[in-house]
Amino acid sequence: MAGFLKVAEIQDVPVGQRKKVNMGGKHIALFNIDGAYYAIDDTCTHKGGPLSEGEIQGSNVTCPWHGAVFDVKTGDVVRPPAPIGVYRYNVRVVGDNIEIEI
Secondary structure (H helix, E strand, C coil), X not given: CCCEEEEEEHHHCCCCCEEEEEECCXXXXXXXXXXXXXXXXXXXXXXXXXXXXXXXXXXXXXXXCCCCEEECCCCXXXXXXXXXXXXXXXXXXXXXXXXXXX
């Protein structure tokens, strides 16, 4: 059964930053882009690099291992070598809590 679960509080992820969270056996990268929160799978589809450790430019994150670029808003590949995008999760803020739908 899908539902939203708290993963962080807003002060845990300042603007322009990210946080790795684990929930439901999944590694998820949570991003704050201009005050809006986005969540994608933390594992690059190329060789498994941790996207939560990548450089953020605008709404794009670069995998620190081989340079694949993903749009954190959609999970789509912006630049190879990643062959496919990553899963994007729905995120909502309730009070000071950030919740992700699993």
